[in-house]
Amino acid sequence: MAATTTRKEALERINKTFHDALERMIPEDENQRLPGDSFRDFELQAQAFKAALIPTLLEERARLTDSAEVKEAGCCPHCGSQQTRWATAPVQKEIRGPDGVMVLTRQQGRCRSCGRSFSPSGS
Numbered sequence: 163m164a165a166t167t168t169r170k171e172a173l174e175r176i177n178k179t180f181h182d183a184l185e186r187m188i189p190e191d192e193n194q195r196l197p198g199d200s201f202r203d204f205e206l207q208a209q210a211f212k213a214a215l216i217p218t219l220l221e222e223r224a225r226l227t228d229s230a231e232v233k234e235a236g237c238c239p240h241c242g243s244q245q246t247r248w249a250t251a252p253v254q255k256e257i258r259g260p261d262g263v264m265v266l267t268r269q270q271g272r273c274r275s276c277g278r279s280f281s282p283s284g285s
């Protein structure tokens with residue numbers, strides 16, 4: 163089992179997402195007009211900021227887990243058989259969470275005994 167990114171790469175992507183989202187809300191250039199006129203506008207900007215940042219944070223955190231990528235499909239969680247194989251190459255799966263859409267890499271194993279599929283890296 164292994165992470166699919168490094169902490170340095172994850173932090174760089176999170177920092178870039180954070181900086182880009184903040185720049186849209188509060189441009190550093192004093193010559194640019196601050197977007198929005200009302201507190202409601204600011205609330206909507208804060209929601210957009212959150213929607214940009216949280217999925218990236220969750221994607222990178224998931225990639226840092228030791229079980230982000232496994233080498234072998236392993237034991238079938240349905241019947242316990244060791245007769246398993248990879249069903250497909252890892253796929254990018256889009257997940258909609260309360261804070262936005264995230265894309266996670268998902269490995270899928272298949273059991274030769276019971277024929278069912280499973281995700282060896284778990285939840």
Ligand SMILES: [Zn+2]
Pocket residue numbers: 238239240241242243273274275276277278
């Ligand atoms: Zn099975």
